[in-house]
Amino acid sequence: xxxxxxxxxxxxxxxxxxxxxxxxxxxxxxxxxxxxxxxxxxxxxxxxxxxxxxxxxxxxxxxxxxxxxxxxxxxxxxxxxxxxxxxxxxxxxxxxxxxxxxxxxxxxxxxxxxxxxxxxxxxxxxxxxxxxxxxxxxxxxxxxxxxxxxxxxxxxxxxxxxxxxxxxxxxxxxxxxxxxxxxxxxxxxxxxxxxxxxxxxxxxxxxxxxxxxxxxxxxxxxxxxxxxxxxxxxxxxxxxxxxxxxxxxxxxxxxxxxxxxxxxxxxxxxxxxxxxxxxxxxxxxxxxxxxxxxxxxxxxxxxxxxxxxxxxxxxxxxxxxxxxxxxxxxxxxxxxxxxxxxxxxxxxxxxxxxxxxxxxxxxxxxxxxxxxxxxxxxxxxxxxxxxxxxxxxxxxxxxxxxxxxxxxxxxxxxxxxxxxxxxxxxxxxxxxxxxxxxxxxxxxxxxxxxxxxxxxxxxxxxxxxxxxxxxxxxxxxxxxxxxxxxxxxxxxxxxxxxxxxxxxxxxxxxxxxxxxxxx
Amino acid sequence: xxxxxxxxxxxxxxxxxxxxxxxxxxxxxxxxxxxxxxxxxxxxxxxxxxxxxxxxxxxxxxxxxxxxxxxxxxxxxxxxxxxxxxxxxxxxxxxxxxxxxxxxxxxxxxxxxxxxxxxxxxxxxxxxxxxxxxxxxxxxxxxxxxxxxxxxxxxxxxxxxxxxxxxxxxxxxxxxxxxxxxxxxxxxxxxxxxxxxxxxxxxxxxxxxxxxxxxxxxxxxxxxxxxxxxxxxxxxxxxxxxxxxxxxxxxxxxxxxxxxxxxxxxxxxxxxxxxxxxxxxxxxxxxxxxxxxxxxxxxxxxxxxxxxxxxxxxxxxxxxxxxxxxxxx
Numbered sequence: 001x002x003x004x005x006x007x008x009x010x011x012x013x014x015x016x017x018x019x020x021x022x023x024x025x026x027x028x029x030x031x032x033x034x035x036x037x038x039x040x041x042x043x044x045x046x047x048x049x050x051x052x053x054x055x056x057x058x059x060x061x062x063x064x065x066x067x068x069x070x071x072x073x074x075x076x077x078x079x080x081x082x083x084x085x086x087x088x089x090x091x092x093x094x095x096x097x098x099x100x101x102x103x104x105x106x107x108x109x110x111x112x113x114x115x116x117x118x119x120x121x122x123x124x125x126x127x128x129x130x131x132x133x134x135x136x137x138x139x140x141x142x143x144x145x146x147x148x149x150x151x152x153x154x155x156x157x158x159x160x161x162x163x164x165x166x167x168x169x170x171x172x173x174x175x176x177x178x179x180x181x182x183x184x185x186x187x188x189x190x191x192x193x194x195x196x197x198x199x200x201x202x203x204x205x206x207x208x209x210x211x212x213x214x215x216x217x218x219x220x221x222x223x224x225x226x227x228x229x230x231x232x233x234x235x236x237x238x239x240x241x242x243x244x245x246x247x248x249x250x251x252x253x254x255x256x257x258x259x260x261x262x263x264x265x266x267x268x269x270x271x272x273x274x275x276x277x278x279x280x281x282x283x284x285x286x287x288x289x290x291x292x293x294x295x296x297x298x299x300x301x302x303x304x305x306x307x308x309x310x311x312x313x314x315x316x317x318x319x320x321x322x323x324x325x326x327x328x329x330x331x332x333x334x335x336x337x338x339x340x341x342x343x344x345x346x347x348x349x350x351x352x353x354x355x356x357x358x359x360x361x362x363x364x365x366x367x368x369x370x371x372x373x374x375x376x377x378x379x380x381x382x383x384x385x386x387x388x389x390x391x392x393x394x395x396x397x398x399x400x401x402x403x404x405x406x407x408x409x410x411x412x413x414x415x416x417x418x419x420x421x422x423x424x425x426x427x428x429x430x431x432x433x434x435x436x437x438x439x440x441x442x443x444x445x446x447x448x449x450x451x452x453x454x455x456x457x458x459x460x461x462x463x464x465x466x467x468x469x470x471x472x473x474x475x476x477x478x479x480x481x482x483x484x485x486x487x488x489x490x491x492x493x494x495x496x497x498x499x500x501x502x503x504x505x506x507x508x509x510x511x512x513x514x515x516x517x518x519x
Numbered sequence: 520x521x522x523x524x525x526x527x528x529x530x531x532x533x534x535x536x537x538x539x540x541x542x543x544x545x546x547x548x549x550x551x552x553x554x555x556x557x558x559x560x561x562x563x564x565x566x567x568x569x570x571x572x573x574x575x576x577x578x579x580x581x582x583x584x585x586x587x588x589x590x591x592x593x594x595x596x597x598x599x600x601x602x603x604x605x606x607x608x609x610x611x612x613x614x615x616x617x618x619x620x621x622x623x624x625x626x627x628x629x630x631x632x633x634x635x636x637x638x639x640x641x642x643x644x645x646x647x648x649x650x651x652x653x654x655x656x657x658x659x660x661x662x663x664x665x666x667x668x669x670x671x672x673x674x675x676x677x678x679x680x681x682x683x684x685x686x687x688x689x690x691x692x693x694x695x696x697x698x699x700x701x702x703x704x705x706x707x708x709x710x711x712x713x714x715x716x717x718x719x720x721x722x723x724x725x726x727x728x729x730x731x732x733x734x735x736x737x738x739x740x741x742x743x744x745x746x747x748x749x750x751x752x753x754x755x756x757x758x759x760x761x762x763x764x765x766x767x768x769x770x771x772x773x774x775x776x777x778x779x780x781x782x783x784x785x786x787x788x789x790x791x792x793x794x795x796x797x798x799x800x801x802x803x804x805x806x807x808x809x810x811x812x813x814x815x816x817x818x819x820x821x822x823x824x825x826x827x828x829x830x831x832x833x834x835x836x837x838x839x840x841x842x843x844x845x846x847x848x
Contacts, residue, residue, distance in 0.1 A: 047564075051590070054574065141723030141742065145709075185597075187712040189684030191631075198603075201596040201631065270719055325738030326719055333564075340571055343816035347738030412593070412600070451712065458709040459679050459726070 002131055003355055010359030013059070014367075020060040024368050027067025028375045034068075035075030036383065038398065039211045039405025039419070041088045042072040043330030050334050058342040063364055065338050066318075069331055070368040073314050074118040074376055077307055078383045081110045083228065084218045085398070089210055089275035089444055090310045093158075093282035096437075097295060097302025104298050105234025107387055111380040112245020113300050117307035119376065120249065121260040122369040125315030126362050128264060133358060134351060137323035140268050145455035146467060150476040151266065152449045155276045157480070158283040159438055166433070173434045177442015178449065180204055187451045188458075199414040203447060206275075208406035208415045210440050212422030215402060217430035222391045229387050237384045242377060248300060255285050255301050259308025267313025270326045275444055281309035287487045311369070318365070322346050322358055552793045553586040558614050562601020562623070564594040568734075569778060572647065572819050573617040579810035583800035598623040599633045606635055610785050612793035620645060621777035622687045625837040629844045630685050637837045641787045641794075642829035643801045645779035646820040651691040651749040651772070652733030652760060656724035657742050664747035664766035667728055668699045675705035681717050681726035684710045688730040691749045691772045693846040695763065698770035718743075732775045733757055737818060749775070756818070773839045777832060778820075798826060 027049075034045035049068055053061035076087030081098035094114060101110035129136075159174050183193040184203035194200035222228065229235050249256070259281040266277040285305035286295040295302045317332045325347035327333035339346050344354075351358055386394060406415030429436050460466030467473055559577065561569050570592060577588045593601035598618060608614040618624075624640055627633035655661045661670075661678075670677050682689050696703045709726050711717035714735050721729025722742040734756065736743055745760035749772040754760065763770060780801050787794045804810050805823040814821045824832070 047592075051574065137742075141719060141725075144720070144723070144725040185712070187684075188710040198596040198599050198631065198633075201599070270716065324719075324742075326715060337567075337571055340817055341574060345738050345818060348741045350738075412595070414595075455709050455711075458707065461676055461707050 003359075006355035007130075007359050009356030010363055013356055013360040014363055017059045020057075020063045020364075021367075023056075023060055023064040024067045024364075024371050025375060027064045028071035028368065028372055029379070031068040031071025031073070032075040032078075032376070032379050035072035035087045036078045036379075037401055037405050038079050038083075038085045038087055038215065039207060039402040039415075040408065041207050041330070042069065042076070042090070043334065044405075044408065045072050046331050046334040050338055053338055054341055058344065059360070061338055061342060062335075062361055063368075065335055066361070066365055067368050067371075069314060069318075069335065070122065070311075070365065070372055071375070072331070073122065073311050074115060074307075074372060075379075077114045077118070077310070078111065078380060081114060081303070082107060082384065082386050083222075083394075083398070085211065085215050085402075089206055090278060090313070091306070092210070092275070092440065092444070093278040093306035094303060094310075095214070096282065096306070097297075097299050098306075100296060100298035101300070101303065102387070103229065105229055105231055106241075106245075106298065107229070107384055108236075108238050108241035109245030109248065109300070110298075110303055111384060112242040112247075112377075113249050113303045114307045115242075115373070115376045115380060116246040116249035117256060117259070117304040118311040119369045119372050121256055121263065121308040122311035122314065122372070123366050124256070124260045125264050125267075125312035126318075126365045126369065128260075129315050129319045129362050130359065133319050133323055133362070136268060136319050137348060137351075140270065140320050140324065140326075142472065143269055144470065144473075145452045145459060146470045146473040147476060148269065148448065149452035149456050150473050150480070151269070151276070151280075152445050152452055154476070154480050155279050155283075155445050156441070156449070157484070158279045158441055169434045170438050173429065173436070173438035174442045177439035177444075178446035179442075180209070180439070181206075181443045181446020182450045187454055199412070204443070205406075205415065205418055206443055208418040209422045209443055211402050211406065212419040213426035213429070213436050213440055213443075215398065215419075216423035216426030217436055219395055219398065220427065220430065222395060225391055227387065227389075227391060228394070235387050237381060237388070239377075239381055242380060242384070245300075246373075246377070249304055252301055252304050255304050256308050258284060259305050260312040263309035263312030264316040266309070267316030268320045269316075270320055270324075276448070277309035277313040278306045279441065279444070282306045284483065287483060290490075315365070318362075322361070323348065323351055325350070552612050552796055553584055555613070556587045556589050557584060557612070558608070559588050559590045559617050560601055560605040560608075560614055561590060561592050561617050562594060562598035562605070563619075564592055568647070568819075569617050569619060571817060572778065572814075575814050575817050575819055576617075576804065576810065576821070579804040579807050579813070580800060583804040583807070584796070597627050597631060599627040599631055602627065602640075603634060606639055606783055610783065610789060612782075612786055612790060612797060614782070615643075615797060616640070616781040617779070618781060619776050619778045620781055620833050621774060621836045622840065624833075625840045626685060629841060637834070639784055640781050640833075641784040641826070642833050643780040643782060643798055643826050644805060644824055645777040645829040645832060646805065646822040646824065647734075647776065647778035648774060648820075648832075649732045649734045649776035649778070650754060651688040651730055651775045652736060652745055652757070653692075653728055653730050653747040653749075653763075654721050654733075654736060654743040654745050655728050656722055657744050659724060659727065659744060661727065661744070661746065663761065664763070664768070667746060668695075668701070668766065668768060671696070671701050671706070672699065675701055676707045678727040679707045679709055681709045681711055681720045681729040681731070683712065683714065683717055683731065687773045687775045687840070688732065690840065690843045690846050691775075692730045694772055694843065695747075695749075695768060695770045698768055733760065734776075734818075749773075771839075773843065774832070774836045777829075777836060779829065 031045055034040050035042055046068055053065055076091035077094040080086040080091045080094040081102055084095050084099035086092045086095055098110045183200055185191050185201050262281045263277040282305050286292050321327050321332040321336055327336050403416045406419045426436055559573050561573050563569050573590050581588050593604045605614055605616045682692050693703045714732050717729050717731040718735055720726045722739050747763040747766055748754055748760040749763050805821045811821050
């Protein structure tokens with residue numbers, strides 16, 4: 001499983017190509033900056049630098065591109081925490097508690113938590129990969145539509161964690177999101193809801209739609225304020241508090257571990273990418289926490305859970321790309337192209353014949369994650385200053401940058417138009433108290449839900465008992481139900497305890513009243 | 520000192536622009552094409568086959584054209600957006616398409632009502648040819664395509680089949696089933712919205728047989744067993760794959776993909792001098808030994824078939840697709 005000979009050869013490659021190391025820091029900075037701009041996704045950041053990498057030698061190109069990838073994995077959480085606008089769908093769940101922490105004046109700590117959760121789980125993910133990169137190929141190929149459908153349902157369970165004033169409006173909003181997510185040509189070739197517009201054949205692009213929905217409500221809220229954080233004393237940018245947040249991450253090893261495992265597994269599944277892992281990791285952490293009622297109100301565990309799944313998903317995605325030559329998401333598709341452009345075709349034979357190179361690439365990613373610890377602290381220290389800028393300067397900048405970002409995705413006006421339409425929709429949703437978050441989750445998961453359900457139906461010929469031929473799917477459903485059951489049981493126990501305490505309090509008060517009356 | 524009014528200033532500027540136009544115009548007309556960078560429109564996202572082909576070929580084509588190339592990815596709507604964009608550009612030879620002409624041009628017309636015709640595109644060279652490959656997982660008990668046919672004849676629902684709807688692969692699946700006398704509506708077909716997921720499903724045994732473009736299987740060759748390649752002759756990049764003819768089944772089929780270089784027909788007809796320059800440059804670069812070697816390493820094709828053969832192949836395949844379009848709906 002683990003080849004020590006190849007490993008020492010890999011160390012040799014790392015040592016002899018020391019010149020390539022110089023690309024790590026520029027790559028990280030490019031990734032951080034691009035992905036921190038709302039509307040610019042990781043995929044796009046990599047697509048921009050891909051042609052540049054053609055002029056480098058192979059190892060330098062891979063180091064540079066993977067550094068961009070590593071940096072971009074974290075960068076998206078910076079606007080998520082500071083402004084409640086995720087840089088990319090992968091950092092969506094980070095907004096829930098990250099922004100709540102910012103409002104409480106804990107933005108320094110929140111950024112620190114996010115950075116360390118991201119890097120530690122990134123390192124953990126790659127370490128695990130060193131061991132399983134080979135068998136992973138067969139595991140990934142064994143994942144079929146039924147399993148994927150179960151995962152998508154799991155993602156939808158997040159809706160229960162979002163919490164909204166009206167359950168009916170939450171469900172209605174989620175249904176709207178799923179409907180929007182299924183616009184376009186589906187996997188069976190049927191075209192729905194495109195209104196004859198060719199741009200909609202591929203569906204509504206999720207990035208501009210998400211930014212539009214979230215930014216509209218957020219910008220309106222911000223417009224009524226002078227600064228993002230109300231209390232003037234809280235608007236400080238403190239390295240000490242950032243580091244305190246970083247260090248605080250270590251207090252939650254359980255959250256980090258669970259998030260990484262969820263991230264790696266979901267990231268490794270081709271075509272899912274990291275945008276779902278963070279939702280599931282957040283929902284699971286919230287559900288199993290004793291203090292689940294403080295999630296969404298600035299609980300550091302929420303930030304850690306979401307970020308831990310993002311970084312580790314990169315590792316999983318990279319493993320699939322190396323082991324099978326199959327990209328897990330948009331960003332690894334670009335990496336794959338970069339490999340091919342340097343005459344290297346990843347896949348089973350590549351892993352067999354070039355194991356030292358594979359190990360060297362994974363090791364280099366670990367080095368990048370460690371470097372990100374340093375570069376990231378500097379980056380968030382600079383970025384956090386946004387809380388000291390008046391919102392009247394921030395708002396127009398966000399609007400312009402987001403519009404340009406969505407335009408740049410494929411150089412078509414379709415991006416900004418989508419942004420505008422969804423901003424209007426977001427405004428209406430906020431105005432009438434429908435949860436925007438539920439629509440976003442629906443958009444992110446709608447297509448996957450439909451596609452995998454349809455394929456499961458086609459594969460089984462409509463026989464529901466087919467589920468019992470798929471042990472992995474049964475296991476996923478089992479874990480999901482067990483998790484739900486445990487939560488329900490825990491909640492009941494908690495409610496019982498609370499009721500008992502309350503009864504005790506009442507009794508105490510009565511006794512005191514009686515005692516008082518006697519006096 | 521005369522007073523310069525705003526009106527005067529306007530006149531001067533206007534005159535200046537006019538003068539620049541008058542002086543500039545004949546200059547543009549006389550200058551030898553190309554005198555500025557040429558755009559290569561790729562109607563697919565960064566990283567796909569056409570994108571890689573264009574980027575790998577660009578340095579050699581740049582040398583032959585004498586001008587830098589700018590690669591513009593215009594993905595979306597089954598390449599319809601990129602094709603429309605390319606046709607909308609000025610007819611001056613500064614736009615060259617690198618695309619999967621077949622099946623995307625005919626399919627976008629036949630199924631999506633794209634606002635152009637097959638005849639609007641003129642093929643310069645289509646070096647990359649891909650064919651539908653029926654394949655199963657390497658661990659599968661299926662031996663050959665004949666066994667697949669026999670099993671499906673006995674019970675059309677006995678095997679699950681993965682395929683992309685509205686694709687050449689789908690047409691080939693239906694044509695071969697009809698030739699074997701199997702009712703296609705009774706098959707257990709699982710649809711995929713991309714070649715990649717379809718190949719994974721076949722390699723991982725999620726579906727029993729996958730009908731999908733063969734070239735993409737090359738990186739995971741060890742994980743699959745090829746059953747039938749829908750090609751007339753042995754395919755040089757996958758020589759050990761049995762042909763559909765070897766299975767004993769007599770069936771018509773369409774070619775999977777024809778990828779390469781094209782321009783608008785309008786350019787070829789209205790600007791023959793400019794067109795000639797482009798054609799010669801593509802021809803020269805395609806046969807440049809350095810280009811052939813560089814592209815071969817990346818598993819990309821450079822074979823020079825020339826405009827005549829390429830257009831003929833494209834036209835024939837497009838006609839065949841139109842003929843069988845009812846199978847795809």
